[in-house]
Amino acid sequence: MxxxxxxxxxxxxxxxxxxxxxxxxxxxxxxxxxHYPEGPRTNLPFNPLTRFFWLRYVAFCTVGFGLPFAIAVYQLKKNQ
The missing domain is CATH 1.20.5 (Single alpha-helices involved in coiled-coils or other helix-helix interfaces)
Structure with a gap:
């Protein structure tokens, strides 16, 4: 049991x-x-459907990722 x-x-x-x-x-x-009632991509502050959006996006990401490294190199070379 x-x-x-x-x-x-x-x-x-x-x-x-x-x-x-x-x-x-x-x-x-x-x-x-x-999704928003107006449809997808309406809440973005930019338009990803333009012709050269990919080029601007790649440039933005490259600058955003490379800028800290460029600043670090500049600071290290400045003291020499």
Whole structure:
């Protein structure tokens, strides 16, 4: 014979996946709705659909990544 505590814990283990799955299905449609009402890319402060956006983007990333290294080299050479 199984004691009451073990029986309750077995029942809880059996029912837990159902409760978790029920909560996930309840929240899924709300989580997938991430676009603004006007459509995607309307919340960006720039337009990624222009002709030379990729060139400006690569230049921005290159300068942003290279500038700290250039400053470090300048500071090290300045003291010599």
């Amino acid at each position: 199984i004691s009451g505590t073990i029986r309750r814990s077995l029942l809880a283990v059996r029912q837990t996946p159902l409760a978790v799955a029920r909560r996930n299905l309840h929240a899924t449609p709300r989580r997938l709705d991430y």
